[in-house]
Amino acid sequence: MxxxxxxxxxxxxxxxxxxxxxxxxxxxxxxxxxxxxxxxxxxxxxxxxxxxxxxxxxxxxxxxxxxxxxxxxxxxxxxxxxxxxxxxxxxxxxxxxxxxxxxxxxxxxxxxxxxxxxxxxxxxxxxxxxxxxxLPPTTGVEAMHPTIWGAARKLWVDGHFRLAVQSAAESLTSQLKTRTGLANMDATNIYEKVFASKNPMLAWPGDPSDRTVSSMQNGLAKYAPGVNMTVRNTATHVACRDNRPAGSGTARRLEPPCALDRRVRRPHLTCTQQQHRPPDLQEARGPVTAQERGQRLSGRSGGSSPASPSPYAQLHERGELERVSLMG
Structure with a gap:
């Protein structure tokens, strides 16, 4: 300057x-x-x-x-x-x-x-x-609409500027939902529907065929959702991130490798093995106990050399070994 x-x-x-x-x-x-x-x-x-x-x-x-x-x-x-x-x-x-x-x-x-x-x-x-x-004109808080400043005032005065912006945006969205009856719709979708270029719920006053009125309505159709996404959404996302407990992000990132294996892979693998096991083997051998599984994996059975397993048993054992390695 x-x-x-x-x-x-x-x-x-x-x-x-x-x-x-x-x-x-x-x-x-x-x-x-x-x-x-x-x-x-x-x-x-x-x-x-x-x-x-x-x-x-x-x-x-x-x-x-x-x-x-x-x-x-x-x-x-x-x-x-x-x-x-x-x-x-x-x-x-x-x-x-x-x-x-x-x-x-x-x-x-x-x-x-x-x-x-x-x-x-x-x-x-x-x-x-x-x-x-x-100097260009400036707008003080006294020129703001009560809906905006009323929701933001206390937070702004206390120095919580981002939360003040979020509160003002939420207040505006809440009032829009109340006036239009779209209480269950997402905020961005509300602005897109309410200020749509065609058949808007809230229209710019004047003859829709007038070029100025049409330009204002088309502009609102883009401007209103854009302001909601760039102002309200960003303030809300940052506020949620700042308020998240310490370490919660790390816990969520570390959870899938172990928890997902326990909750998803094991039931899936178990179900798949039971469905594809031949009926005669299930009836002849019966359920495999934990002790037998441990002996089979270690290559020992009661101190004596085990009999040569069938091709299916070999595959089954390798599947067990794979599943164990995945499950830890």
């Missing part, structure tokens, strides 16, 4: 110029002007130190003016306030050149510095007024 159009910056610059002016006046109180001496004007310094002024006091006042001149150095450029000197090739900055009043052949006299400071202050005031008049 252009500094010359920033009211706050212009006010601070004016404060710096006023501080410079007061510091320069204090500096001149320790000096005597030579303009009334009747001779040497233009050759002698425009001001000389008064008798009895200590070096420490003079240095303190001089430093104050120098610092103030530095803070106000941007003012002449902003206001285009310069002084033309016949013997000097370029216009002179009255704030930067303030110290020439105490040098031989001074470029400026004390009155030149003070008059220029006053003009700069006047120009800065005018520029500030103009910059404020050209």
């Amino acid at each position: 252009d500094a010359s159009r920033n009211p706050e910056y212009l006010r601070k610059t004016a404060e710096a110029v006023a501080e410079f002016k007061e510091a320069f006046k204090a500096f001149m109180e320790l000096h005597t002007e030579t303009k009334d001496a009747g001779f040497g004007r233009g050759l002698l310094p425009a001001a000389v130190a008064r008798e009895g002024v200590s070096l420490e006091e003079m240095q303190t006042v001089t430093d104050r003016v120098a610092r103030a001149a530095g803070r106000a150095s941007a003012a002449p450029g902003l206001t285009r306030m310069y002084i033309g000197i016949a013997s000097f090739p370029e216009p002179l900055d009255p704030i930067t050149a303030w110290k020439t009043v105490i040098t031989p052949k001074p470029l400026l006299e004390p009155c030149d510095v003070l008059d220029a400071a006053e003009q700069i202050l006047g120009r800065l005031e005018a520029m500030t007024d103009k910059a404020e008049a050209e």
Whole structure:
């Protein structure tokens, strides 16, 4: 942003110029002007130190003016306030050149510095007024609809800005559901249905065949759902994420590899094996006990070498081994 159009910056610059002016006046109180001496004007310094002024006091006042001149150095450029000197090739900055009043052949006299400071202050005031008049309009909370600010006020004042936005959006959606009777519909779908381009439940006033009315209705059909998704949904999703207990996200990500195997794979595998096991084997062998399964997996049966298993038994054992490895 252009500094010359920033009211706050212009006010601070004016404060710096006023501080410079007061510091320069204090500096001149320790000096005597030579303009009334009747001779040497233009050759002698425009001001000389008064008798009895200590070096420490003079240095303190001089430093104050120098610092103030530095803070106000941007003012002449902003206001285009310069002084033309016949013997000097370029216009002179009255704030930067303030110290020439105490040098031989001074470029400026004390009155030149003070008059220029006053003009700069006047120009800065005018520029500030103009910059404020050209600022874009702002909307305060008092201009908000009661539905919005009423739902957001307490949270906003307490510093919970995202929750305030969420609360305001939820309040608006709730009122829309009440007025349309679509209480069980998703928020985004409500906005799409209520402000639809064709057969809207809430229509822009005017003749639908009018191009302006039609444009407004088509715009609302896109704008209303879009605002709901970009404002209400994002505020709600972040709020839910922030309010989730610590570690809950990790627990959900770690659960499937173990829990899903227990709850889904084991019943599925067991059911599949029972359905495809030959009936004669089921009847002849009967149910397999845990002890027999352990002996079969370990390759031992009562201390004696097991008989060669049938092809189906081999497949069955490999299936058992696979299932065990999956289940842990």
